[in-house]
Amino acid sequence: MADDTTWRTSLTLLGRLRDGPKDEAAWNDFVNRYGRQIYRWCRQWNLQEADAEDVTQTVLLKLSEKMRDFEYDPKGSFRAWLKTVAHHAWSKFVAGRQRGGLGSGDTQVGELLDSVAARDDLVAKLEEEFDRELLEMASERVRQRVEPRTWDAFRLLALEGLSGAETAERLGMKVATVFVARSKVQKMLQEEIRKLEGDEPA
Helix, strand or coil: CCCHHHHHHHHHHHHHHHHCCCCHHHHHHHHHHHHHHHHHHHHHCCCCHHHHHHHHHHHHHHHHHHHHHCCCCCCCCHHHHHHHHHHHHHHHHHHHHHHHCCCCCCHHHHHHHHCHHHHHHHHHHHHHHHHHHHHHHHHHHHHHHCCHHHHHHHHHHHHCCCCHHHHHHHHCCCHHHHHHHHHHHHHHHHHHHHHHHHHCCC
16 A cells, blocks of 8 residues: 555646646656656567667657646546547657657567557556556545544455455454445545546646
8 A cells, every 4th residue: 555655646746747847856756657657568569678768768758748738627537638648749759750760770669659559558558557546545545534444354355355254354343344344445445536537636
């Protein structure tokens, strides 16, 4: 589970970048968190290490430019906003490669990078990272609102994979109560994620 520092940084990371483009700490957090995802994606698409590093830096740069200029509609989904920003950044990156003849010179790598499938796959990876941020924040909010044993029942059942009987025995609860606790926390998490994604984008 995220500690308090991770919670504070991940909660508003993308919003902090949008609202404070000169926030150096936010950019460091962004590069650390999303840069790893982009680099991993590059390697999965069989880019060599040097090419993967170049692509990661370029896409992060393009994302940063778009996030500074993009107008976010607070009535919309923050995930949809991120997806649009990532699509724009990717298009700009590909256009720059085509103009400047950038890359390793391997036409197969170039074709992969230029493909719609590659772009959509990268966007999906960035969305997965954003989903992790949402889940971390929602989990922290819910954990603070429920009894410790209620949270522990959810954690042991849903996150650690213990059986109802094992969880009940460990916590000194009835099996039925353990499952009620899990259901309650799951519902609260879903509500918090909806709020964070829609009502509280930044």
